[in-house]
Amino acid sequence: MSARSVFISGGGPAGLAAALLFDQLGWEEIVLAERRAGPTDFEKNKSFNYLIDKRSQRLLERLGLLERLPDVGVATREFVATTLGTDGQAVTKSVPIIDANRPTCYWTTRRALLTMLFEAIEERASPRIKLLYRHRVARLQRGGEGRVRVEVSAADEGDTITFGPDLILACDGLNSAVRAGLADQPEITPGAFDMIATPSLSTGLNYKVLNLPARFETRNAEAAVNDPTMSYIIPSRHKDPRKACALFAFPVSDPSHPRSVNLIREKDHELWQLAQSEELYGFLDDAFPQLAIRDLVSLDEAEDFVALKPGAFPAPQYCKRLHAALGPANARTDVLLIGDAAHAFPPDLGLGVNAALQDVDMLARHLEREPDLAAAAIGYAREREPEARDLAWLVTNVFPEQYNHRPWRLKRWIAGFLLRQGLNRIAPALFKRPGFFLTQDPNLSFGEMRSAIEQTDRNIAILGIAVLAALLAAAVFLLR
Helix, strand or coil, X not given: CCCCEEEEECCCHHHHHHHHHHHHCCCCEEEEEECCCCCCCCCXXXXXXXXXXXXXXXXXXXXXXXXXXXXXXXXXXXXXXXXXXXXXXXXXXXXXXXXXXXXXXXXXEHHHHHHHHHHHHHHHCCCCEEEEECEEEEEEEECXXXXXXXXXXXXXXXXXXXXXXXXXXXXXXXXXXXXXXXXXXXXXXXXXXXXXXXXXXCCCCEEEEEEECCCECCCCXXXXXXXXCCEEEEECCCCCCCXXXXXXXXXXXXXXXXXXXXXXXXXXXXXXXXXXXXXXXXXXXXXXXXCCHHHHCCHHHHHHXXXXXXXXXXXXXXXXXXXXXXXXXHHCEEEEECHHHCEXXXXXXXXXXXXXXXXHHHHHHHHHHCCCHHHHXXXXXXXXXXXXXXXXXXXXXXXXXXXXXXXXXXXXXXXXXXXXXXXXXXXXXXXXXXXXXXXXXXXXXXXXXXXXXXXXXXXXXXXHHHHHXXXXXXXXXXXX
């Protein structure tokens, strides 16, 4: 392959993994720009927990990093959680909506995953990789020969650097600077790289992250949070939707690190109105009688929490085009969208980081198959564009009810799940597994999942019409 320079915008999991990939492929210049100060420096509201499934693991295996995953994650196949009730009692159950046959996954944190990838880059000490932290893409400009150049500015000094790569990877998230820059290019039809959004039931939900110790006592000493490999659910005592909430604490591999617990509620929830640390303490003390809140939440943590603006879940969305070819044929630059720059959505199905790393893995396959960069880029886009569309559809439709912000909708979803599970056991050829099970199968494409769900929904509708017709016929017969 003649092309040997790549510019990567964004230093999240996909960006760092891409840097390792192109070094492995032998590309001569690999430049990554990331606006944050380092791999573990990010907003507190991005202290995400990831469930790394087989989609991500395939890329990590390709990069020679899979054996490191157990050191930064907690292995799981099913989902077992301990609920600490307001009465102080602990109940541990396996959640039945998880497919017991799925391959082993690993709970980890964004911080741990980024650190693992960054350390792998440092260990390689490759002169080909250049990481520019505290830098961001300012714009895409044209050189004298028409070649696209990426202008990167330093966050502090304001100095700029320009690069003229053969390939640009947009790994810079939903608000991608690279994708936005495409709109100014003469080859690009207006609106061609706009995101296409379909709001779901979880769109617009607000969230904040609260850090608690990895281990802590409850008011009932027999119901302590004492197992770092266990998930914990701590419900509040309230039923009013504007007060009700729960703390979800996922497993951590390092018990010396805090557990990041997510609070996810609608915009009118009382949590988002709290402006002072004492107000937060008062709310949490009242909501969670099973916890000694002031022993668990430091004053600094409480002040950080109330000062932080809540995040909001985006609508599931995707970009119809993932590839652009810019510049003249003799000075062509290919641009590819990866991860959230290509498809963004709420964390309903846990597919965000996995789909992003799968994008990188699929790009690697095309680069290995095709000696020509242009052909590889076109092949990647042809494969991933329909997948991005179907992925957004899945997140919109499969399980946005899970946050229990509309309790009757969650109950209806559970009933539908059980119905589909039962029908699948009776007639698997007509009724596929429930959609939430399908999304846990890393061997299915997102298009195959969508097709199976739509087929099942059609057959359920036909079955419902047939049953209704039979009941009407029976009623007419009995009334004669």
